[in-house]
Amino acid sequence: MARDAVIGACPHDCPDTCSILTTVEDGKAIAVRGNPDHPFTQGRLCVKVNNYQDRVYSDRRVLYPLKRVGPKGSGQFARITWDEAMGEIAERWKGIIASDGGQAILPYSYLGTQGVINGLNVGDPLFNKLGATVSERTFCDSASCTAYMMTIGHTPGVDPESFVHSKYIILWACNTLSTNSHHWPFIERARKNGAKLVVIDPVRTRTARLADWHIPIRPGTDGALALALINIIVKEGLVDRDYVEKHTIGFDALAERAADYTPEFASAETGIPVEDILTLAREYATTPPAVVRIGVAVERHAGGGQTVRAIACLPALIGAWTHVGGGLLQLPIWAFPVNWPGLMRPDLQPETMRVLNTWRLGPALTGEEPMDPPIRSLFVYNANPMAMVSQQQKLEAGLAREDLFTVVSEHFITDTAKYADIVLPATTQLEQKDIMFSWGHLYLSYNNQAIEPLGEAVSNTELFRRLAKALGIDDPFFFRSDDEMIEASMDWSSPVLEGVTLEDLKAKGYIRLNMPAADDWAPHRDGNFPTPSGKCEFSSTMAAGGNFVVPLFRQGYGGSQSGETVDPLPHYIAPNESKRTSPDLAASYPLSLISPKSHAFLNSNYGNLPAQLAQAGEEQAVILHPDDAADRGIVSGGAIRVFNQRGAFEAFATLSPDVLRGVVVAPAGYWQRSNRRGATVHALTPPAFADLGRGPTFSDMLVEVASA
Numbered sequence: 001m002a003r004d005a006v007i008g009a010c011p012h013d014c015p016d017t018c019s020i021l022t023t024v025e026d027g028k029a030i031a032v033r034g035n036p037d038h039p040f041t042q043g044r045l046c047v048k049v050n051n052y053q054d055r056v057y058s059d060r061r062v063l064y065p066l067k068r069v070g071p072k073g074s075g076q077f078a079r080i081t082w083d084e085a086m087g088e089i090a091e092r093w094k095g096i097i098a099s100d101g102g103q104a105i106l107p108y109s110y111l112g113t114q115g116v117i118n119g120l121n122v123g124d125p126l127f128n129k130l131g132a133t134v135s136e137r138t139f140c141d142s143a144s145c146t147a148y149m150m151t152i153g154h155t156p157g158v159d160p161e162s163f164v165h166s167k168y169i170i171l172w173a174c175n176t177l178s179t180n181s182h183h184w185p186f187i188e189r190a191r192k193n194g195a196k197l198v199v200i201d202p203v204r205t206r207t208a209r210l211a212d213w214h215i216p217i218r219p220g221t222d223g224a225l226a227l228a229l230i231n232i233i234v235k236e237g238l239v240d241r242d243y244v245e246k247h248t249i250g251f252d253a254l255a256e257r258a259a260d261y262t263p264e265f266a267s268a269e270t271g272i273p274v275e276d277i278l279t280l281a282r283e284y285a286t287t288p289p290a291v292v293r294i295g296v297a298v299e300r301h302a303g304g305g306q307t308v309r310a311i312a313c314l315p316a317l318i319g320a321w322t323h324v325g326g327g328l329l330q331l332p333i334w335a336f337p338v339n340w341p342g343l344m345r346p347d348l349q350p351e352t353m354r355v356l357n358t359w360r361l362g363p364a365l366t367g368e369e370p371m372d373p374p375i376r377s378l379f380v381y382n383a384n385p386m387a388m389v390s391q392q393q394k395l396e397a398g399l400a401r402e403d404l405f406t407v408v409s410e411h412f413i414t415d416t417a418k419y420a421d422i423v424l425p426a427t428t429q430l431e432q433k434d435i436m437f438s439w440g441h442l443y444l445s446y447n448n449q450a451i452e453p454l455g456e457a458v459s460n461t462e463l464f465r466r467l468a469k470a471l472g473i474d475d476p477f478f479f480r481s482d483d484e485m486i487e488a489s490m491d492w493s494s495p496v497l498e499g500v501t502l503e504d505l506k507a508k509g510y511i512r513l514n515m516p517a518a519d520d521w522a523p524h525r526d527g528n529f530p531t532p533s534g535k536c537e538f539s540s541t542m543a544a545g546g547n548f549v550v551p552l553f554r555q556g557y558g559g560s561q562s563g564e565t566v567d568p569l570p571h572y573i574a575p576n577e578s579k580r581t582s583p584d585l586a587a588s589y590p591l592s593l594i595s596p597k598s599h600a601f602l603n604s605n606y607g608n609l610p611a612q613l614a615q616a617g618e619e620q621a622v623i624l625h626p627d628d629a630a631d632r633g634i635v636s637g638g639a640i641r642v643f644n645q646r647g648a649f650e651a652f653a654t655l656s657p658d659v660l661r662g663v664v665v666a667p668a669g670y671w672q673r674s675n676r677r678g679a680t681v682h683a684l685t686p687p688a689f690a691d692l693g694r695g696p697t698f699s700d701m702l703v704e705v706a707s708a
């Protein structure tokens with residue numbers, strides 16, 4: 001019996017990017033396990049991925065090209081050949097381009113796989129070449145990244161492994177044990193060395209339960225808290241004068257601004273007692289090394305960007321950056337020398353291009369959002385918009401359009417793929433090769449292909465080669481092999497890759513970027529922030545310049561929302577939907593709904609697979625505080641309807657004092673099959689942009705709940 005362990009890397013859109021060993025027997029993957037040698041993976045895989053082979057060999061996999069034979073959305077398909085599929089797509093697209101122009105074609109994608117060659121940008125060059133509408137992908141961390149760049153620049157920040165040296169750790173809107181679980185051992189080690197762990201979250205999550213101090217907060221009010229911390233630190237003389245003098249700009253203006261945000265003001269907004277706000281500020285400022293880890297969730301509100309601006313000012317204010325294990329951790333992805341322009345090829349875009357934000361997809365398809373030319377064809381890969389974006393009813397109506405030619409590349413017939421005219425089978429990570437960055441640690445990974453593709457599944461790179469061929473494109477760029485693409489995916493001359501060869505990377509599966517050791521590294525001890533001024537910018541020079549753009553690799557056009565200038569100082573923007581800002585709305589819909597990540601799903605991945613559904617619960621649950629439930633006569637396990645001015649979905653009630661009163665929680669990622677009437681939480685989420693980077697406001701909403 002031939003038995004091998006193949007070294008690969010987890011493909012998911014998750015900070016941990018684990019090193020995976022796949023046991024292959026006679027060409028079949030029989031098990032996966034975490035690589036014990038990898039310093040971050042430490043031999044453990046999560047509940048989502050530890051049976052990855054079951055995803056690969058699931059009898060629900062799409063393994064052949066399919067063509068719709070029933071009505072739109074019926075999920076009735078018949079097998080066709082790749083030649084037929086490519087022939088039909090090329091013919092339809094050529095016709096559309098001739099009659100309406102390339103912009104009538106809309107690609108839609110995200111990070112179904114995070115591999116550098118198969119992931120985010122794999123389709124960009126082709127769609128740019130066709131002059132298709134550009135899909136602006138800003139629903140994950142775009143407001144946060146824009147704010148972060150404005151304040152401290154594109155720095156990796158604190159090495160997540162340096163947390164072992166921290167003495168005061170704040171996990172701010174981050175459910176580490178579910179969404180970044182391989183970071184936990186480092187936090188645990190710090191605690192063994194005496195660190196205090198604080199979690200700021202409206203929910204007593206599994207992470208909050210293990211913290212020394214859980215601070216419940218009303219959703220979307222973190223900006224008020226952060227500004228009050230600045231207020232107290234300034235007023236009580238806890239500022240590191242020397243650091244501020246040398247390595248920041250705009251302190252006086254920040255101090256003056258923060259004077260408006262008293263602990264009393266913050267308490268009224270956040271629901272946190274004044275005493276606790278004072279204690280948090282004092283402990284944070286006087287317990288070095290102090291570190292803040294922000295979760296993506298902190299941004300999903302009207303003021304998400306400015307919230308991150310305020311938080312990003314804190315470490316410089318107290319000189320936290322002078323210590324190993326002190327400062328801020330957001331996304332260390334900035335450390336990886338990825339050749340983004342080479343992947344995206346923005347140079348291929350025509351001069352006039354149309355940009356459509358991903359969660360405007362529904363109204364764009366129905367025509368509610370004026371589209372000239374209208375969208376005639378939609379091409380979805382690496383994404384499941386029916387499960388993950390707002391305006392679900394409109395999206396469903398748009399996808400049901402008879403004249404819309406929809407193609408979806410997938411592993412499964414998702415809620416989105418169900419509406420396709422053509423479904424194309426995609427390989428999983430075991431069936432393809434790739435090179436991987438991480439947004440949660442500093443190791444570059446290589447995913448060796450473990451098994452041959454199942455059925456007629458192809459990798460995304462191969463899919464786009466086939467499309468280019470069918471469309472008669474002759475530029476050799478579109479026909480590079482995976483190896484050539486991997487070779488071109490990084491700037492190998494970058495100092496962080498000094499001495500690294502692809503051969504070594506393939507053999508070992510991962511290498512640490514050539515950065516100082518985590519035990520000995522305070523990245524901004526001497527300032528050196530990659531901002532325009534080289535300093536931490538309390539007062540942002542980018543914002544002071546008027547309307548500005550932070551081009552992100554996600555084709556997010558960060559910056560101010562729609563052309564207006566941005567206040568260069570951090571400030572508090574209250575939620576769009578709250579008792580204070582929209583009392584009339586709150587009279588009908590008094591509860592705040594958030595939809596954080598599920599422990600057992602990865603976004604909507606695994607929302608159809610038995611092991612993960614068994615862990616998460618087959619049906620969508622909504623968690624309410626027992627008093628909020630009692631007020632409405634709702635009992636544990638009862639069927640409920642959750643609704644607001646935009647829509648409704650049905651679920652069953654789970655009662656728990658772990659959620660703050662006035663807050664309801666619908667874990668994200670469930671498919672329509674798990675909801676009683678089909679609609680999911682995105683029937684209710686708002687389509688508004690946050691203040692910076694066109695971030696989402698998915699968690700900025702009021703709802704009411706009633707027994708169904």
Ligand SMILES: Nc1nc2c(c(=O)[nH]1)N[C@H]1C(S)=C(S)[C@@H](COP(=O)(O)OP(=O)(O)OC[C@H]3O[C@@H](n4cnc5c(=O)[nH]c(N)nc54)[C@H](O)[C@@H]3O)O[C@H]1N2
Pocket residue numbers: 013014015140172173174175176178179180200201202203205217218219220221222294295296297298301594595596597598599600601602603604669699
């Ligand atoms: N298990 C699992 N892991 C994942 C994912 C997944 O779907 N499942 N998805 C991956 C992806 S794409 C991402 S972006 C990351 C996201 O990683 P996180 O940002 O950690 O994920 P969330 O669960 O969305 O939110 C974290 C916590 O923020 C809280 N929260 C919500 N609103 C607020 C608020 O206004 N203020 C504060 N202080 N807290 C708030 C939620 O209750 C939740 O416990 O996780 C990645 N990892």
Ligand SMILES: Nc1nc2c(c(=O)[nH]1)N[C@H]1C(S)=C(S)[C@@H](COP(=O)(O)OP(=O)(O)OC[C@H]3O[C@@H](n4cnc5c(=O)[nH]c(N)nc54)[C@H](O)[C@@H]3O)O[C@H]1N2
Pocket residue numbers: 013109110111112113118139140141296381382383384385387388389409410411412414426427428460595596597602603604605668681682685698
């Ligand atoms: N309510 C709510 N909505 C949210 C969020 C939230 O927290 N709450 N989070 C937001 C965030 S942070 C994110 S990142 C987005 C995520 O939004 P999406 O990226 O659209 O969500 P996924 O569920 O990860 O969908 C990825 C799809 O790609 C498929 N796929 C996987 N690998 C491959 C491959 O190699 N090739 C192809 N062709 N397909 C593949 C998977 O089967 C899956 O169906 O959702 C956003 N929406």
Ligand SMILES: [Mo]
Pocket residue numbers: 013139140141296
């Ligand atoms: Mo995300």
